[in-house]
Amino acid sequence: MAKVMIIGAGGVGNVVAHKVAQLSSVFTEIVLASRTLAKCDAIAASIDHPIRTVAVDADNVEELTALLKQEQPELVINVALPYQDLSIMDACLAAGVHYMDTANYEPPETAKFEYSWQWAYQERFEKAGLTALLGSGFDPGATNMFTAYLAKHYFDEIHELDIIDVNGGDHGYPFATNFNPEINIREVTAECRHWEGGQFVTTDAMSEKAEFTCPDEVGTYNIYRMYHEELESLTKHFPSLKRAQFWMSFGDSYLKHLEVLQNVGMTGIEPVNFNGTEIIPIQFLRQLLPEPATLGPRTHGKTCIGCVVTGVKDGEQKTMYLYQVKDHQDCYKEVQSQAISYTTGVPAMIGAKMIVEGHWKKPGVWNMEQMDPDLFMEDMNKYGLPWNVIELKDFKLN
Structure with a gap:
């Protein structure tokens, strides 16, 4: 085709x-x-x-x-x-x-x-x-589709969104990143922004912490509020949102090492002179850390990534949680990869499929949630990322 x-x-x-x-x-x-x-x-x-x-x-x-x-x-x-x-x-x-x-x-x-x-x-x-x-990855990507799917099928109007990304995997290293270290560290150390009251509110990086218990026996994890790019497009395309936040889990070892690296300047993106050569600290650090593509065989555990949406249906307020759980070793057996790369790569393939099959082929620049989610969500189930949706009672993070 x-x-x-x-x-x-x-x-x-x-x-x-x-x-x-x-x-x-x-x-x-x-x-x-x-x-x-x-x-x-x-x-x-x-x-x-x-x-x-x-x-x-x-x-x-x-x-x-x-x-x-x-x-x-x-x-x-x-x-x-x-x-x-x-x-x-x-x-x-x-x-x-x-x-x-x-x-x-x-x-x-x-x-x-x-x-x-x-x-x-x-x-x-x-x-x-x-x-x-x-942004046809997982977050952004699948999380945009999750939000659009919930908005289409479960609500008349959505008011609150919490995107929760938990990686319960263990690769055995004291400090490593599951995707490009430079991009990962830049994201985590950037100022946090979340949507509230019709505007983005800025807070210090990693300053808001909560505890979240994942379904399907994945476990309970500490999650931290941070900025992620899909918040910008989702709040634009779903103007009824009164609050939107992104949360990600981090282990104590990761946070400890990251704090030390920040304190000594190793996460900096400005060039420094070293023996007459200009180097960027975070790029040098990237060379010292394990290559993410090598983590597959040694990573065990599961990821749990999903969207909690609160809104109104037929005049009643309710909260729905659409999520996807993936086992790291299952990914490695199939494509020699850990689950972080897998959960990004599969939605990329599905987005490409939507375009070449003509379902999403229209001139212009589009974010995921501007497309109809149904066929994409069907393909998530078909090609390795089966998802679930449940109603939550008394949901509260902060």
Whole structure:
């Protein structure tokens, strides 16, 4: 049905390549591209399906445009670094290729998570007759779909949203990150923002803590309020929301190490001079930490990610919780990955499927919740991320 190009050969790129290859009737040809050809070749060799590999510098718009014109894919699945979103969007426009990603653009020089740069492409994609789908990972991505699904099927109006991301996995390291360390640490150490009273309210990073018990015997965890990009689009597209928050679990060891690294300046994003060479501390730290793609065989436990929505139906207030639980080792058995990469990669494949099958193919730049959620949610159940929805009584975090 469609030829696709996957850009990015990290942990998520590996999962996307595996899952796309499983749907050969939908994705008839696959090209895997990255700056490092050896990473692409290693992924391709692990998949029992033909995948062509190419090297490309995704920061170089001319080089990527030339590759896209040569290969002529219908869609680019961008699972490279968020810093590269705009250059890849520019190349897609120049080559006439549909675009999607899993995380919003982030400028390298400042930890700023917002959609303004990508929303500014709306008119160009619309005029070109091309679709750009933003944030088709898990959070953002599946969490946007969860919210839209609950709003569509369970409420007349939604008023409060709590996105809760719990990773109950253990990889055995005192300190490691389950996805790109640089992106992870920038997110966690950034100022927290949550939506309340018609505006974003800023608080110190990790200053709000709660305890949450996950269903399906996943366990009870400490969760911390932080900012996450889907809050920006969800509060825009669901204006009835009076409060929206994002929560993530962190273990004591992770927080202890992170505090020390911050105190000594190792999480900094400003260049420092070391023996006459300019280095960025957080990028140096990234080289010292375990590569997230290597954590799969040693990570045990489960993730539990979902949305708690409170609103009104037929004049009555109620609270619904839609969530997904995934076992790390189940992911490794299927695609040689831990669950963090898996839960991001599967929604990326499904978002791509929605576009190439024509369900979500419409000119312009779109966030996930602007699309009808039903087919996406059906595919979550079909392709490895089965979900549940339950009603909660007396739910309260803060």
